Amino acid sequence: MFTVLTLFKEVYYMKNNYHKENLKENILILTVKIIKEEGYQSVSVRKIANHLDVSPTAIYRHYNSLEELFTQAIVSVSHEFTNLLKTSLKGCQISPTQEIATVGVCFVNYATTSKNEFDFLFLSNYSLKNVSLNHKSDYPLILFMDSIINQAIKENNFKYSKEILFNQLWCFIFGYAVLVSKKQIELNEELIDATVKSFLTR
Amino acid sequence: MFTVLTLFKEVYYMKNNYHKENLKENILILTVKIIKEEGYQSVSVRKIANHLDVSPTAIYRHYNSLEELFTQAIVSVSHEFTNLLKTSLKGCQISPTQEIATVGVCFVNYATTSKNEFDFLFLSNYSLKNVSLNHKSDYPLILFMDSIINQAIKENNFKYSKEILFNQLWCFIFGYAVLVSKKQIELNEELIDATVKSFLTR
Structure with a gap:
């Protein structure tokens, strides 16, 4: 009896511990999965709890709020996206200015092919606030x-403010991406090329 | 009796006709009101019918679909917005290039002050598709x-494609407006000025 009880306790402890150790990670993995497949508006604590067969309270033990x-x-999603952008440059023998244009095209395509992630x-209330190169940020x-x-x-001996350049590039590429994803304009890679060059060579 | 019946018929006809003549207009006015106050996602045929005290069928007699x-x-909303943009230029003694920058600032402010309309x-599925100067459009x-x-x-002796210039301006100002309204960057009027100039003077 003693042996069986010990064994039972051990298995119970392992199972519980296994659950505890992985639950936090599993919640995040499932959340990202729902965001990608159904959109962030579909994520709820109840849905995650049901999927993982735990109580909502168990979720709140790891994350104070949905936010x-x-x-x-x-x-997590922005890390994946950054890797995608990096991959778009791999093996390319192009100038840094051309790299920005290539990343811009990749960004615009992402808004259409990965609309939920974009x-x-x-475009959600959870997006990073105050995006700026001035703020020290570990946003990859x-x-x-x-x-x-x-x-x-x-490369361009650019003499003006880096922050202004960043905002110009960011507003232009972001606006382009949203308008293409909403089918309000069509993607034209040469337009992105020309605009990036016009920002960098004044 | 004959006189009373005639009078009754006349009043009934007038009332009915009044209703008929104004219902189409009233549906549109109410729709725009709900869009401004609650957002376009809140508009439904049932809600409009309830407000106007008519049946949903009466609504569908004037508009085949919500779309x-x-x-x-x-x-209607874009007409109002265009008048607002025109007003922002009234009485200003500024150059055409400066006018574009002024309209740009007004556009960015609109995204914040009139978020539902913007x-x-x-940003809705009902937004004009394929915005382009090439397409003949009566979109004001x-x-x-x-x-x-x-x-x-x-003014600038600009020699390049007008369509490309339009798309550059449109993507930049639109992106700026969305990012400011989402509090991701702050409005900087000088940045808009500098960018409009850089597009026009190459």
């Missing part, structure tokens, strides 16, 4: 943009 | 933009 969960999901990252997308903009600034 | 009603509402005009906003862009092109 805290979304904040983690933003980091809406969550850039900003760090990546900062690094390619720095190289393009060197 | 047809929204298409009319887009014209979302309906530019496009006609107005076309006229001030033509003047700025003359």
Whole structure:
């Protein structure tokens, strides 16, 4: 009896511990999955709890609120997106200015092919506030943009404010991406090329 | 009895006719009101019918679908918005290039102060598709933009494609407006000035 009870306790402990250790991660993985497949508006604590077969209270033990969960999901989705942008440059022998244009085209395409992720990252209430190169940020997308903009600034002997350049590029590419995804204008890669060049060579 | 019946018939006819004549207009006015106060997502045929004390069928007699009603509402709201933009230029002794920048600032402010109208005009499924100066359009906003862009092109001896210039301005100002309304960046009028100039003087 003693042995069986010990064994039972051990298994119970392992199962519980396993659950505890992975639940936080599993909540985040499932949240990102729902965001991608159905859109961030479809995520709810009840839905996550049902899917993972736990109580809503168990969810709140790991994330104080849906907002805290979304904040983690933003980091995760933007990390994936940054890797996609980096991949678009891999193996390309192009100038830093051309790199910005290539990333711009990739960004516009992402708004159409990954609409749910794009809406969550850039058009939801959970999007990063005050996007700026001046704020120290560990948002991987900003760090990546900062690094390619720095190289393009060197290449073009650009003498004006980096922050203004960043905002110009950011507003233009973001506006382009939203308008293409809403089918209000069509993607024209040469237009992106020409605009990036006009910002960098004044 | 004959006189009373005639009178009754006349009053009934007048009332009915009054209703008929104004219902189409009243449906549109109410739709625009709900869009402004609650957002376009709150509009439904049932809600309009309840407010106007008619049956949903009476609504469908004038508008085949909610989409047809929204298409009319887009014209109405964009007309008001265009008048607002025109007013922002009234009495200003400024150059055509400066006019574009002023309209740009007004546009960005509108996205914040009239968020519901902005979302309906530019971020909904009912927004005008394929916005372009090439397409003959009676969308008053496009006609107005076309006229001030033509003047700025003359002023700057601009030699490149008008369509490309329009898309550059449109994507930049639209992106700026959405990012400011989502509190992702702050409005900086000088940045809009500098960007409009950089597009026009190459």
